[in-house]
Amino acid sequence: MSTSGSENHTNYLNDGYGVKSWLLTTDHKRIAILYMISITLFFMIGGFFALVIRLTLLSPNGTLVSADTYNKMFTMHGVTMIFFFLIPSIPAVLGNFLVPMMIGARDLAFPKLNLLSWYIYVLGGIFTLSAMVLGGVDTGWTFYTPLSSGYSHTNVVPTVIGVFIVGFSSILTGLNFIVTIHKMRAPGLTWFRLPLFIWAHYATSVIQVLGTPVIAVTLALVGFERITGVGIFDPNIGGDPILFQHLFWFYSHPAVYIMVLPSMGIVSEVVTCFSQRKLFGYRQMAFASMAIAVFGFLVWGHHMFVSGQSVYAGMAFSALSFLVAIPSAVKVFNWTATLYKGTIRFNTPMLYAFGFIGLFTIGGLTGIVLATLPVDVHVHDTYFVIAHFHYIMVGGAVMGYMAGLHFWWPKITGKLYPEGLAKFSALTLFVGFNLTFFPQFILGYLGMPRRYHIYPPEFQVLNVLSTAGASILGLGYIIPFFYFMWSLRKGKVAGNNPWNAKGLEWLTPSPPPTFNFDKTPVVTEEAYAYPEEDLAGG
Amino acid sequence: MTGHTISRNRYFLIFAALIVLLVLTISMAYVDLGPFNIIIALTIAIIKAVLVILYFMHVRYSSRVTWVFVSAGFFWLLIMFTLTMSDIVTRFSF
Amino acid sequence: MDNEQLTHETRSFVAHQFDDLEQQKEAGTLGMWAFLATEILFFGGMFMAYFVYRFSYPQVFAAASQYMDVALGGVNTGVLLVSSLTMALAVHAAQEGKRKQIILFLIITMVFGTVFLVIKGVEYHHKFVEHLVPGFDFHYEGAEPGKSEIYFILYFIMTGFHALHLIIGIGVLTVIAVMTARGRFTKEYYTPVEISGLYWHFIDIVWIFLYPLLYLIHVHK
Numbered sequence: 001m002s003t004s005g006s007e008n009h010t011n012y013l014n015d016g017y018g019v020k021s022w023l024l025t026t027d028h029k030r031i032a033i034l035y036m037i038s039i040t041l042f043f044m045i046g047g048f049f050a051l052v053i054r055l056t057l058l059s060p061n062g063t064l065v066s067a068d069t070y071n072k073m074f075t076m077h078g079v080t081m082i083f084f085f086l087i088p089s090i091p092a093v094l095g096n097f098l099v100p101m102m103i104g105a106r107d108l109a110f111p112k113l114n115l116l117s118w119y120i121y122v123l124g125g126i127f128t129l130s131a132m133v134l135g136g137v138d139t140g141w142t143f144y145t146p147l148s149s150g151y152s153h154t155n156v157v158p159t160v161i162g163v164f165i166v167g168f169s170s171i172l173t174g175l176n177f178i179v180t181i182h183k184m185r186a187p188g189l190t191w192f193r194l195p196l197f198i199w200a201h202y203a204t205s206v207i208q209v210l211g212t213p214v215i216a217v218t219l220a221l222v223g224f225e226r227i228t229g230v231g232i233f234d235p236n237i238g239g240d241p242i243l244f245q246h247l248f249w250f251y252s253h254p255a256v257y258i259m260v261l262p263s264m265g266i267v268s269e270v271v272t273c274f275s276q277r278k279l280f281g282y283r284q285m286a287f288a289s290m291a292i293a294v295f296g297f298l299v300w301g302h303h304m305f306v307s308g309q310s311v312y313a314g315m316a317f318s319a320l321s322f323l324v325a326i327p328s329a330v331k332v333f334n335w336t337a338t339l340y341k342g343t344i345r346f347n348t349p350m351l352y353a354f355g356f357i358g359l360f361t362i363g364g365l366t367g368i369v370l371a372t373l374p375v376d377v378h379v380h381d382t383y384f385v386i387a388h389f390h391y392i393m394v395g396g397a398v399m400g401y402m403a404g405l406h407f408w409w410p411k412i413t414g415k416l417y418p419e420g421l422a423k424f425s426a427l428t429l430f431v432g433f434n435l436t437f438f439p440q441f442i443l444g445y446l447g448m449p450r451r452y453h454i455y456p457p458e459f460q461v462l463n464v465l466s467t468a469g470a471s472i473l474g475l476g477y478i479i480p481f482f483y484f485m486w487s488l489r490k491g492k493v494a495g496n497n498p499w500n501a502k503g504l505e506w507l508t509p510s511p512p513p514t515f516n517f518d519k520t521p522v523v524t525e526e527a528y529a530y531p532e533e534d535l536a537g538g
Numbered sequence: 539m540t541g542h543t544i545s546r547n548r549y550f551l552i553f554a555a556l557i558v559l560l561v562l563t564i565s566m567a568y569v570d571l572g573p574f575n576i577i578i579a580l581t582i583a584i585i586k587a588v589l590v591i592l593y594f595m596h597v598r599y600s601s602r603v604t605w606v607f608v609s610a611g612f613f614w615l616l617i618m619f620t621l622t623m624s625d626i627v628t629r630f631s632f
Numbered sequence: 633m634d635n636e637q638l639t640h641e642t643r644s645f646v647a648h649q650f651d652d653l654e655q656q657k658e659a660g661t662l663g664m665w666a667f668l669a670t671e672i673l674f675f676g677g678m679f680m681a682y683f684v685y686r687f688s689y690p691q692v693f694a695a696a697s698q699y700m701d702v703a704l705g706g707v708n709t710g711v712l713l714v715s716s717l718t719m720a721l722a723v724h725a726a727q728e729g730k731r732k733q734i735i736l737f738l739i740i741t742m743v744f745g746t747v748f749l750v751i752k753g754v755e756y757h758h759k760f761v762e763h764l765v766p767g768f769d770f771h772y773e774g775a776e777p778g779k780s781e782i783y784f785i786l787y788f789i790m791t792g793f794h795a796l797h798l799i800i801g802i803g804v805l806t807v808i809a810v811m812t813a814r815g816r817f818t819k820e821y822y823t824p825v826e827i828s829g830l831y832w833h834f835i836d837i838v839w840i841f842l843y844p845l846l847y848l849i850h851v852h853k
Contacts, residue, residue, distance in 0.1 A: 107649035109659040175666045182603060183659045184649070209666055210614045213674035217793075221681070224789065228767025232681050232785050237778030243684050246622045247677050297617050301625065313625035515648070543727050553717040560709050564702070567848035575852075579844035587837045594720045594833045596826075601658075604665055611669035615676040619683065626684050 011414070011511040026111035027514060029412075032097035034118050035088060040481075042084035042125065045132075047474065049077035054436075054467040060460050062453035070453035071138035072154065078141025083163050084125055086397055087255060090262035091208070092121070092173055094404045095201045097412060099177055101505035102195050104186025104523065106515040109179040117172035124166030131158035140451065142252070145233040145244040149225040157226055160219040167216045170258075174208030177201050186504065188523035192283065195503055195527045199286045200265025203293035207254045207261075211297070215251035218244065242308055249300035257296040259393055260360070261289060263400020264331055267353045270403050271335050272528040273501040274350035275342025279528045281334040288327035295323045305376045314373050321371035328364050332357060347499065348422040352403030355430045359395025363388060366441065381451075384444025387437045395433055402429070402480070409484065410498045414510040415491030417483050425483075429476030435469025502528055544593065552593045559586050645821045657823045664827035668834050671797075675838055678790050682845060685786065689779045694850035696774070696783040699764060701755055705847040708751045709839060715744035716836040723829045729819030731812055738809045741832065745802050752795055759784070787846055794842060797835050804828045 012029045015021075022030055052073045056064040065073065096114065100107055108114050131137055137159045139148040148156050181202050185194070222244070225231020233244045272279050279285060301309060301317030335357055344350070366388040370376050379385065406426075410416055439462040444450075448459050455463070497506040508517050563582040567575065592598040597608055650656040686693050722737035763771040766785045774780060808828050811817065817825060 105649065109649065110663060111647075111649060171670050175663060175670070178666050179659050179663045182662055183655055206610075209670050210610065210673055213670045214618070214677045217674050217677035221678075221789070230767045230770075230781055230785065232685070232782050232789075237781050238689065238776075239782055240684060240688070242625070243622075243681060246625065247680065250618055250622075250677075297614065298621065301621065308629075310625045310629035312628040313621070316624060317621070520651075543724070546721065546724060549717060549720045549724065553713065556713050556716075557710065560706065560713065563844055563848065564706050567702075567844070567851045570852040576849075579848055580841075583841050583844055586840045590716060590833050590837055590840070594716055594836075595830055600661075603662060607662070607665040607669055611672035614669075615672055615679075618673075618676055618680055622680055622684065623687070626687055 009509050010513055011509065012514045013413075013511050015514045024115075026107070026115050028096050028100050028108050028111065028114055029512065029516075031114050031118055032093050033412075035092040035096060035121070038118075038121065038125065039085050039088055039093065042080050043477075045129075046077055046080035046085055047477070049073045049080065050470065051474070053077060054470040056453055057455070057463045058467050060455050060457045060463075065453065067453050068138065069136075071140075071451070072136035074451060075138050075140050076132055076136055079128060079137070079159060079163065081393075082141055082255070083166055084121075084128065086259045086393055087170055088121060088166075088173070089259070089397065089401050090266065090404060091177070091201060091204055091258070092117075092169075094266070094401070094408060095177065095204075095262060096173070098408065098505055099180060099198060099201055100184070101508065101512060101516050102198055102503060103181065103184060103189055104504045104517060104521045105180060105184040106517070108176045109184055110176050113172050114176055117169040117176070120169040120172070121166055124162045124164075124169065126162070127158050127165060128162030131155040131162065134158070142248060143219065143222060144248075145222060145225070145241040146235055149222050149231055149233055149244075157223050160223045164216050164219045164223070167212045170208050171212045174205035174212075177205040178209065181205075186521050186523055189504075192286065193523055193526055194286075195265075196268035196279065196282070196285050196289070197262075197265035199289045200261045200268070203289040204258050204261045206290075206293050207258050207296065211251040211254045211258075214247055215255075218247040218251075242304065245304050245307055245309075246300070249303045250297070253300040253303060254293070254296040256389070256392060257292050259397035260400070261292060263356060263360075263397050263403075264289065266400045266404040266407065267335060267356050269501075269503070270349045270353040270407050271338050272530065273407070273499050274345045274347055274353075275339050276345075276500070276530045277338050277342040277528075277532060278526075278530055279334065280337035280340075281330070282527065284330050285334055288330045291327040292324060295320075295327065299324060299371070302371045302373075302376070305373055306380050318371055318373040318376075322368065325364065325368055328360075332361055332364075346423075348417075348419060348426055349403045349407035349499075351423060351426040351430075352399050352406060355426065355433075356396060356399040356403060359391050359399060359430075359433065363391030363395055366391065379444055381449055382444035383440040383448050383450055386450050387440035387444060390437045390440075395437070399429075399433075402426070405480075405484075407499070408505075409487070410494030411505060411510045411512070413488060413491070414494050415487045416494045416498060417480075417487040417491060421479065421483050425476050425479035428472060428479065432469050432472030432474070432476050436466050436473050437469070439463070439465045439469070502530060544596070544599070548593065552589055556586055556589060559589075645818075653821055657821065660823040660827055661830075664830050668830060671834060675790075675793070678786070678793065679841070679845075682786050682790070685779075685782050686845075686849075689776070689782070692776045692779040693783050695776075696772075696780040697847065697849040699759070699762065700787075700847040701758065702847050702851055704751055704755055705843055708748050709843045711744050711748045711751070712836045712839050715741045715748070716833055718744065719829045719832045723822075723826050726812075726817060726822035726825040727819070729822075731815070731817075734812045734817070734822075734825060735809050738805050738812070742802050742805050742809075745798055745805075745832075749795060749798060752791065756788075759788075790842055790846070794835065794838050797838070801828075801832050801835055804831065 012027055022034065025031060052065060056062055056070055062070065134155050137154045137156055139152050139156060143156070143160060181198060221232060225234060230237060231239065233239045233241050235241055268279060268285060299317060299321040301313055302321045305314050366384070370379065370385060370388055406417070406422060443459055443462050446459070448455055494510050496509055504521050504523070507521060559582050563579055566578050571578065591608060597604055646653055646656055650659065718737045718740040722734050722741060725733035725737055759765055760769070763769050764784055766781045766788065770781055770784070772780050805828060808825055811824065
């Protein structure tokens with residue numbers, strides 16, 4: 001990292017340069033950078049698998065790869081993207097960097113544990129990567145039994161060990177955040193003065209701490225069954241494979257909220273800053289985050305409507321699933337209400353935030369469609385589901401991550417990226433995303449099932465559109481990578497607060513000093529206390 | 539927490555109660571009560587766990603946050619048990 | 633840097649990220665409780681599986697549980713309860729700043745933990761001799777050998793994970809005992825002793841449920 005004359009203050013980046021000063025650091029900001037590099041790597045790997053999938057689906061008879069290879073491609077795409085990119089993305093990178101800064105703390109409560117969690121992540125990554133190198137895995141990211149526990153001939157064991165291990169990294173991050181938010185807030189920073197980014201991370205951490213151990217033990221049981229040849233999910237001896245699905249989705253449904261809740265936190269920060277408005281309905285937003293975390297645990301059975309689960313349970317899960325729509329809708333409503341009469345600036349983070357609101361709304365509404373039991377029977381395991389969850393996970397979670405990355409990049413690096421190019425790539429990403437996944441709603445509704453590498457010729461036009469969209473989408477990810485790298489050396493110096501934003505993290509220099517603040521800040525006002533002179537008349 | 543120390547005798551008293559409950563749970567298991575056997579066994583186990591949590595783990599004298607954390611763990615467990623069993627108990631009765 | 637504002641006398645105990653000892657103590661305790669919440673759900677997954685199969689195959693579980701040694705299991709429950717008592721006494725000694733007593737009670741706790749593991753090992757050995765180890769050597773004489781195998785898988789996995797936690801617990805207490813001997817704790821700061829105690833008691837609680845659920849299903853004949 002270059003130190004030009006204008007940023008001669010000591011900061012976390014120039015406080016030691018050696019490899020050791022990074023690999024043995026306990027500074028939450030440096031650990032965030034370590035995470036950022038690692039998840040970007042996994043994003044590229046997962047993106048490569050997506051590329052193979054989309055290229056295969058260009059033609060109806062699957063000429064590029066064999067059916068077996070295709071199974072491995074979508075499995076490894078899912079495993080990489082979900083467990084090694086999406087779940088750690090915002091919490092472990094932006095959360096790690098910002099949670100202590102936003103609450104006026106010098107570091108997280110347990111800095112060594114934080115570093116340990118990164119090493120655990122790397123160890124889990126090594127296991128999963130080695131499974132891929134050894135020939136891959138083909139069970140689908142859901143590891144459904146008895147395919148995963150008995151019939152699959154691929155590298156299930158190293159993969160589930162990898163996912164088991166990486167779960168503990170997620171747990172430790174969540175635990176660290178919970179304790180930090182409870183105990184390390186600056187004087188005057190009461191719970192209802194916290195930025196919503198913090199509330200969102202608190203809710204996320206609750207899910208990480210209470211949900212992740214269940215998938216850990218479940219995958220341990222699958223691994224055990226595979227190694228010994230008998231196990232509690234083994235139908236040959238009277239075991240119940242659907243029990244696996246219950247335990248799996250008990251975590252994996254709430255895991256979606258691990259991905260999207262932090263994004264919602266980012267959108268709240270960005271929307272208030274770029275409309276220079278107080279957030280509409282602050283308390284409802286805080287409670288909505290917590291409500292999503294709790295309700296998220298009551299609905300997992302909607303993944304299992306056609307699995308052989310009891311129809312009565314199916315009906316209950318269907319009804320409960322609608323609950324999640326309430327806090328989600330509260331959020332969308334409050335963001336739009338915040339914009340009303342605001343002084344809106346269309347900077348890059350704001351474009352991404354707009355993208356999030358729109359795409360999350362589509363993803364959420366199609367989620368209600370899927371949670372409706374009789375409709376789900378029709379579209380279950382079709383591309384309708386694929387499109388739905390990509391609208392949530394990519395349109396929602398990744399858009400939010402991009403918004404956050406662009407919003408806090410000046411704080412993290414002290415440098416500004418080229419705004420014009422960034423706006424262009426945000427637009428590219430939005431167009432590419434919709435072109436990729438909107439056709440999949442139609443494909444799914446027409447009956448194209450997921451996880452097949454061949455399809456009837458009449459679906460080819462929509463599939464070609466989708467693949468074309470994916471290329472544009474890919475471009476939308478590649479451009480930021482280059483201008484971010486460029487900005488490190490050539491970018492303009494950002495200053496403490498380039499966006500004129502509120503929040504403790506903007507009070508300290510960019511990049512921040514090692515202990516974040518030269519003097520512990522004292523908080524005397526609510527979050528988002530933007531001056532609102534233009535409302536006086538209206 | 540440091541604020542409150544429990545007297546040593548209190549610990550011995552709780553320990554005695556735990557041993558009595560252990561003897562009770564074993565002897566009740568030798569009486570055939572049909573479905574009530576498991577209910578009694580679980581009730582005794584829950585009482586024992588509560589004694590350990592409240593006194594050995596000092597939760598009785600801890601802050602409200604600790605109470606919330608302990609309850610959250612068991613509440614989430616209850617969610618898992620209730621909703622999964624709602625499937626299991628209604629699945630085979632067509 | 634803000635570090636310099638810390639008072640001199642507590643500085644040796646307070647890590648750089650905390651303002652004072654009180655904050656550090658509360659954070660440590662809360663962290664352990666959050667971790668225990670995780671542990672509850674970790675074991676909860678296995679208990680969930682147990683309840684599903686016990687509900688589905690009640691007779692099979694009743695018959696298979698006949699192979700458990702109620703006496704050894706009962707003794708082991710007592711052993712763990714004693715270890716919990718001595719652990720509580722170790723924390724009590726820490727509150728009073730009595731270093732030798734802390735070490736003494738920690739050692740007794742570890743000894744009882746080890747006794748538990750030895751008895752558990754004897755029980756595992758019996759199962760091995762009786763060919764009741766699923767996936768390795770399983771020949772079950774009674775009815776429904778398949779469903780009975782599920783019972784024994786659950787038995788081994790649940791008690792196995794419990795034993796693993798106990799081994800980790802003994803390791804933790806060893807570290808704490810060494811730290812105590814080196815004078816790392818005072819009357820004012822003994823949080824590591826306290827929170828490793830929490831972990832130990834949690835292991836005890838898991839066994840409090842495992843014993844009646846695995847051993848005492850059908851002892852009345």
